[in-house]
Amino acid sequence: MSSPFNMPEEFLQYIWENRLFITEVKTEAGDRLEIIDQGKRNTDAGPDFFNARIRIDNTIWAGNIEIHQKASDWLKHGHQKDKAYDNVILHVVESPDVEVSRTDGTPIPALHLQYSEKLANNYRHLLDSKTWIPCEDQFHKIDPVLLQLGFNRLMIERLENKTGEILAKLKQNNNDWNETFYQILARTFGFKVNALPFELLAKSLPISILGKHKDNLFQLEALLFGNSGLLNQQLLGDDYYIRLREEYSFLYKKYGLKAIEGHLWKFLRLRPVNFPTVRIAQLAAIIHGSDTLFSKILEAKNLQELTDLFRVKASDYWDTHYNFNKLSKRKVSKELGDTSIQIAIINVVIPMLFVYGERQNKPALKNRALELLEQLPAEKNSIIGKWSELGIKARSAFESQALLQLKNNYCEQKKCLNCQIGAKLLTS
Secondary structure (H helix, E strand, O other): OOOOOOOOOOHHHHHHHOOOEEEEEOOOOOOEEEEEEEOEOOOOOOOEEEEEHHHHHHHEEEEEEEEEEEEHHHHOOHHOHHHHHEEEEEEEEEEOOOOEEEEOOOOOOOEOOEEEEHHHHHHHHHHHHOOOOOOOOOOHHHHHHHHHHHHHHHHHHHHHHHHHHHHHHHHOOOOHHHHHHHHHHHHHHOOOOOOHHHHHHHHHHHHHHHHOOOOOHHHHHHHHHHHHHHHHHOOOOOHHHHHHHHHHHHHHHHHHHOOOOHHHOOOOOHHHHHHHHHHHHHHHHHHOOOOOOOHHHHOOOOOHOOOOOOOOOOOHHHEEEEEOEOOOOOOOOOOOOOHHHHHHHHHHHHHHHHHHHOOOOOHHHHHHHHHHHHHOOOOHHHHHHHHHHHHOOOOOOOHHHHHHHHHHHHOOOOOHHHOOHHHHHHHH
C-alpha cells in the first residue's frame, strides 16, 4: 500500500517511470486502467511524461501524464488554465483530494498511485542520512562492478556539464578558440582560491596582445604582473620589480590597458609554490612557448607531447623568490609540477578537446579526450581518498573524474533516484 507520509514528486515520478506501482489499478472513478506505456520523462516545462499510452476500460488513450503529490496541486499550479496540459490523459497523484479538468472543463481521469511502503522507507532513509554519502552504511551491499559500469556515463556527463561554460566563453570571444582556451587555462592556474582574479586578469589582457610579445618573456611578465595589480602594491622594490613597473608603464599606455585590483589576490594559507606571483610567472612561461597553445594541443599526437607543452619554469628571478622583493632561504627552480600539469590537462585540455570535437563534428577528438583520461593517473584529493576508504579505488583520471561527478552531482544533492547505487538500494 502507499506510504503513510507524503513523498516528494521526484520519488513519485521515479515510481511511475520504473513501473514500481501496484499493477492492478483503477481510476478514481472506478474504471479499469491498464498502463500500456508510461511515457518518456520530460525534463523541460510541461507535463511530466510525454507519449504515454493507457487503456481505460476498452478505450486506448495516447497523450501525456502529469504527476503530483496532491491532486489539488493541479489547481495550485494553474494547469486548468494552461493549454499545454490539455493533452494530459491521466493525473497520477498520491493524494486524490480533488477532481481536476482541462481548459475546456472536461475532467481528467486520476490514478491514486500506490506503492510498497518499503520503497518509501528505503528512500526516506537515504534522504535523512547524515553520512559522507547517503548510502555509506549500506554501500558494502553493492557489488563494486555496478559502479564500474556507470563510470562511462558519469564521465561523459561531467564533460557535457563543462560544455555550457566553454560555449558561453566561446561566444563572448567571437568563436576564438585560442582566446577561450587561454581564459579557461588562466582560471585553472588559480586553483579555487585565486580562480576569479586569474580569470579577470585573462579577460583584461587578451592573448592577442600577449602574442605580440611572445618572444620576450620579460615583457610578458611585465604585462601580466602589471595588469594583475601586483606591481602597485609597493612603491619601492628590487631592481627586477622596478624594471617590470617601468616596462609595464610603457606597455600600459601603448595598449590602453586597465589593471585589476591587486587586493583580489590571496596568499594566506597557500603553499609558497602556489602563490599567485609564481603561478603568473609560470603562465607567462607557457605563453612564451606559444601564444596559440590550443592549436598546438590539437596537433599533439599523444599524452607526452601534451605534457611537454606545459613543461615550463618561471624566469630565473623566481628561483630565489616566491614574492616580489623577498629573497627565499634557498634557490628553488619554479617548474610547473606534474600535478599542476595533470590538473591543466584534466580541467582545460580534455574538456576543450571534447567540445571542439563536438562543435566541429570530429568524433576522433572526443574519443581522444576520453583516452587521455584513461592514460592519466587518478587524482589525489580528499574526495578520491574517501572513496578509496569505502573500497572504490580509482585506477585512472577517467575513474577519479567519474567519482567526483558522482559525489558532487549526486551524493551531495541526494539525487539517489538518479544513481545506479541508490536505485539498487531502493528496491533491495
